Amino acid sequence: MSRSGSDIDLATEVAPEVVLLRGFAATTAEYAAAVDAVAAAAPFRHLQTPAGRPMSAAMTNCGTLGWHSDAKGYRYERNDPLSGRPWPSMPLIFLDLAQRAAYKVGYRDFLPDACLINRYAGKAKMGAHRDADERDFSQPIVSVTLGASATFLWYGPLRSGPAVKIRLEPSDVLVWGRTARRGYHAVGQAEGAAAGAVRFNLTFRKAG
Numbered sequence: 461m462s463r464s465g466s467d468i469d470l471a472t473e474v475a476p477e478v479v480l481l482r483g484f485a486a487t488t489a490e491y492a493a494a495v496d497a498v499a500a501a502a503p504f505r506h507l508q509t510p511a512g513r514p515m516s517a518a519m520t521n522c523g524t525l526g527w528h529s530d531a532k533g534y535r536y537e538r539n540d541p542l543s544g545r546p547w548p549s550m551p552l553i554f555l556d557l558a559q560r561a562a563y564k565v566g567y568r569d570f571l572p573d574a575c576l577i578n579r580y581a582g583k584a585k586m587g588a589h590r591d592a593d594e595r596d597f598s599q600p601i602v603s604v605t606l607g608a609s610a611t612f613l614w615y616g617p618l619r620s621g622p623a624v625k626i627r628l629e630p631s632d633v634l635v636w637g638r639t640a641r642r643g644y645h646a647v648g649q650a651e652g653a654a655a656g657a658v659r660f661n662l663t664f665r666k667a668g
C-alpha cells in the first residue's frame with residue numbers, strides 16, 4: 461500500500477460511520493482505463509432480480525468473487541456465469557485506492573476480494589437496499605464514483621424515513637462500516653444522462 465501526496469485531505473462524516481473523501485480518486489483516466497480492461501474480459505450486463513426483472517444499472521466485477529443475481533437469488537460467484545471463467549483480477553490501482561481510502565478512515569487491514577462495477581446510463585438508478593450478501597460485516601465498503609455525478613441517498617437502519625442526500629462527483633470516495641455497514645442506501649440517475657452522460661461506481665467489499 462502506498463500513500464501519495466496527491467490525496468486531497470478532506471474527510472467528511474456525512475452520517476455516523478459514513479465518510480466522504482472528496483476527490484480522493486484523483487487520477488480518474490487511469491481508473492476508467494482499468495474499468496474498460498475489466499469490461500473487455502467480463503462485459504457489463506443487466507442482471508435479473510430474483511423476481512425476474514432486469515436491473516437498470518449494468519454490472520460487472522473484478523476480484524476473486526463477483527456479485528451476481530438471477531432467479532436463484534443474490535450471491536457471490538467465483539466464476540463469471542456468462543463465460544464460466546474466473547472474474548478478471550482486481551487491478552492493482554483499484555486495490556491500492558481501496559486500501560488507502562479505508563486506511564484513512566481507520567480500517568487498517570482492509571483486503572477486498574470483490575469489486576462490483578456499476579454503470580448508470582439513461583434512466584438507470586438503484587432503489588433503496590442494503591448490502592447483506594457478504595460474510596464479514598466487520599470490514600467496511602469503499603465506493604468510488606467515476607464519470608458523471610449522481611445523488612446518493614443514505615437512509616440508515618430503516619428503509620423508510622428521511623434520507624441524507626449527498627451529491628457524489630467523479631473521484632469522490634465513500635467509506636462506510638461499523639454501525640453503518642448494514643444501512644439502507646440508494647442512488648439516483650447520472651446527472652446529464654439524458655444527454656449521454658454515464659456514471660460508473662466501483663464498490664469494494666470483503667465478500668468471502
Ligand code: MD3
Binds near residue numbers: 591641644663
Ligand atoms: C452504504 N451502489 O452496488 S455506492 C451497490 O452508486 C450500491 O452504485 C451504489 O449501492 C452506486 O450496492 C451506491 C455507495 C454505497 C454502497 C453500498 C453501501 C453505500 C453504502 C452499503 C452500506 C452502506
Ligand code: FE
Binds near residue numbers: 589590591645
Ligand atoms: Fe448497495
